[in-house]
Amino acid sequence: MFRFIPDCRSGLAPAILILAATLGSALASAPITAEEQPATPLPIPRGALVDPDAVEMPTLAAGEPEAIVFDPGLAALGRATAASGAHLRARAPIPVDIIRKGFAARQSMTSAALDRSVGFKFGHDIFSLSTTLSDPAGIGATRDAELRWRLAQPVGAGKGFIWGLATGGGSSLYGDPEQIGEALIGYRQELFPHLILTSRLTMGGHYVFAPGDGLHTAMTPEMTLSVDLARLADLPWQTSFDVTLARKVPLVASDFETRGQAMLSLKYKWN
Secondary structure: OOOOOOOOOOHHHHHHHHHHHHHHHHHHOOOOOOOOOOOOOOOOOHHHHHOOOOOOOOOOOOOOHHHHHOOHHHHHHHHHHHHHHHHHOOOOOOOEEEEEEEEOOOOOOOOOOOOOOEEEOOOOOOOOEEEEEEEEEOOOOOOOEEEOOOOOOOOOOEEEEEEEEEEEEEOOOOOEEEEEEEEEEEEEEEHHHHHHHEEEEEEEEEEEEOOOOOOEEEEEEEEEEEEEHHHHHHOOEEEEEEEEEEEEEEEOOOEEEEEEEEEEEEOOOOO
């Protein structure tokens, strides 16, 4: 067996030290491969270390993206967003109403025949689309299918000056297509506690794409008295009574029309 034992007493000791220093500098200057590269630990957001019951809101710095990502108050911001219900309103379902007209609750042999229509209406206020199937009561009249749409600026519910704009149109299987337009201005004021008077002036018209028909326009002043019975009688549900009186004044190819309406509405929300 061969052994090599350096003799420190000889002149080999300085040579060994020089060789070790040379190999160490060469290894230090060599590049490190991807396999030998140590894994960099991921930063932990400070928001995860904060008490989730904290109520303070974060102060976000617009010029520092890292301050937004690692802000310790993000938990409070998330709870405030969830409490506002914005995530539920973003995916709110489209309201659908059933159209059912002309069906009497009880019919007899002497009851008058009624024009009937059934269908669906999608949407409210801003945009709506409806489709109906009608069955006229006249002898010899045929059933007809109709499609209508409406785009409107909803009238505000507050007091003071109110206004609204609307447009729409429709067409039926056996009828001519038409286009409608409407503009409304008015004023809503509180005469007495829980008694509101609404005065409105509506300018509307429609154009029928048919020879000999064309444009029809009219102006309709209208007044409505509304009583909030729920607040007046301290009821546990929303109750109101509305009385409306309107007079339609023709401008082009329309007829005079007087309209009166009384409506009692009840609304109860079950929690």
